[in-house]
Amino acid sequence: MSALDAIDTIRAFNRFYTNRIGVLARDYLDTPYTLTDGRILYELAAHQRISATELNRDLGLDPAYLSRILKKFRLAGLVDSAPDETDRRSQILSITERGLDVYKTLAARSRARIEEDLTQLDKSRQAELIGAMQTIETLLAPAAAVPAPIVLRPYRIGDMGWLIETQAVAYAREYGLNEKFEGLIAEVAGKFIASFNPKRERSWIAEQDGGRVGSVLLADGGGDTAKLRLLYLDPQVRGQGLGRRLVEECIRFATAAGYKTLSLWTNDMLTAAIHIYEKAGFRLVSKERHRMFGPECVGQTWELELTKAKLVSA
Numbered sequence: 441m442s443a444l445d446a447i448d449t450i451r452a453f454n455r456f457y458t459n460r461i462g463v464l465a466r467d468y469l470d471t472p473y474t475l476t477d478g479r480i481l482y483e484l485a486a487h488q489r490i491s492a493t494e495l496n497r498d499l500g501l502d503p504a505y506l507s508r509i510l511k512k513f514r515l516a517g518l519v520d521s522a523p524d525e526t527d528r529r530s531q532i533l534s535i536t537e538r539g540l541d542v543y544k545t546l547a548a549r550s551r552a553r554i555e556e557d558l559t560q561l562d563k564s565r566q567a568e569l570i571g572a573m574q575t576i577e578t579l580l581a582p583a584a585a586v587p588a589p590i591v592l593r594p595y596r597i598g599d600m601g602w603l604i605e606t607q608a609v610a611y612a613r614e615y616g617l618n619e620k621f622e623g624l625i626a627e628v629a630g631k632f633i634a635s636f637n638p639k640r641e642r643s644w645i646a647e648q649d650g651g652r653v654g655s656v657l658l659a660d661g662g663g664d665t666a667k668l669r670l671l672y673l674d675p676q677v678r679g680q681g682l683g684r685r686l687v688e689e690c691i692r693f694a695t696a697a698g699y700k701t702l703s704l705w706t707n708d709m710l711t712a713a714i715h716i717y718e719k720a721g722f723r724l725v726s727k728e729r730h731r732m733f734g735p736e737c738v739g740q741t742w743e744l745e746l747t748k749a750k751l752v753s754a
Contacts, residue, residue: 469549473542476501478550480509481543484519484535486589492521493530518542544593551650588649590682592689595643600629603655607672611733615709618734628669632657640666642693644686646677653677656686658693664700666690671704671713683716684752691720691749701743708738717742721750 441449461475462468468475483495496506510533513519518539524530535543558566608622632641637660646654653674661667668690673683694702704722706713722742730739 469546469553471542471546471549473546477509477513478543478546480506480513481518481535481539481546483589484533485540485543486591489532489534491524491527491530491532493524493527495533513539547650590646590648590653590677590680590685592644592646592685595645599643599645599652599655600633602652603670603672604629606652606674607670610672610675616735621733624733625670628657628659632659632669640697642690644689646673646682646686648677654682654686656690658690661703664698666694666697666699666702668702668704678712683713684719687716687720688751691744691746691751695746695749700746702746702749703741703743705739705741708740714740714742717744719750719752720744721748 458464466474468478473481479499480495483498484490492506492510496503499506510519510521514521516538517536520534520536521531522534524532558569561569604622604625607625608617608619611617611621632643640660642658644656645652654672654677656671657669659667659669668687671683671686673686691702702722704717706717708714708727722744724740725743726741728739730737732739
């Protein structure tokens with residue numbers, strides 16, 4: 441194939457694919473938004489807080505065009521903004537609850553449309569399609585192997601089943617814990633759902649590329665004490681600061697809900713999690729040896745006086 445033929449083939453594919461995903465449509469996924477609007481909402485949801493300057497740099501949009509979209513979002517109540525203290529020409533943007541709802545609607549419809557396409561292909565054709573897409577990305581941007589942003593969201597039906605299975609399998613594989621540990625997780629998760637109080641309790645599920653990669657629960661421990669339960673990170677996202685982020689979400693919510701103390705129970709072999717707790721200001725208040733889950737462990741109770749919490753992120 442000549443260079444000219446290669447160029448024309450790529451251009452033809454670009455036309456096909458942009459039509460396929462609705463780049464030019466003004467009613468992207470049957471909503472009043474465009475694909476660009478959806479991408480901006482995705483970045484805002486993923487980052488929680490980001491400056492307009494950073495958003496413009498990451499997306500490569502014309503500043504005036506981005507400014508018009510953000511103005512539209514603010515008028516619609518999708519985005520809040522505040523002055524950027526480090527750059528007076530910029531603003532700090534944060535997505536509102538309404539904006540998050542719009543983002544979730546777009547994400548759900550996008551996944552449904554892709555699923556519809558995939559159901560027309562058998563498993564081998566699906567693998568061929570995904571492999572071809574990965575090949576294009578690798579060849580054109582070999583240095584762009586940057587992990588997708590991690591988004592935190594509340595619990596949805598099905599999450600607890602995932603949480604129980606994932607943690608039970610992971611701890612059995614990594615530490616040799618038996619089925620009694622799975623029973624404990626199921627008990628904690630079941631109680632959380634059965635007696636859930638949204639004013640006093642919260643859950644966070646971490647998603648990356650649409651897949652669940654982490655979780656934590658904040659439960660009412662009675663009186664002025666909240667309990668941090670079932671912190672978990674998938675191995676593929678460990679070392680990226682997600683554990684600290686989840687713990688800090690618990691601290692912020694517990695403080696806002698009026699608790700004075702945040703308590704947790706863990707085991708000594710979970711050294712990475714314990715390091716996070718220590719950095720956040722938790723102190724070890726008791727420990728005991730046990731064999732509840734097979735191997736000998738040292739159970740530890742940690743507590744944090746919320747007024748003494750050490751938060752890294754604003």
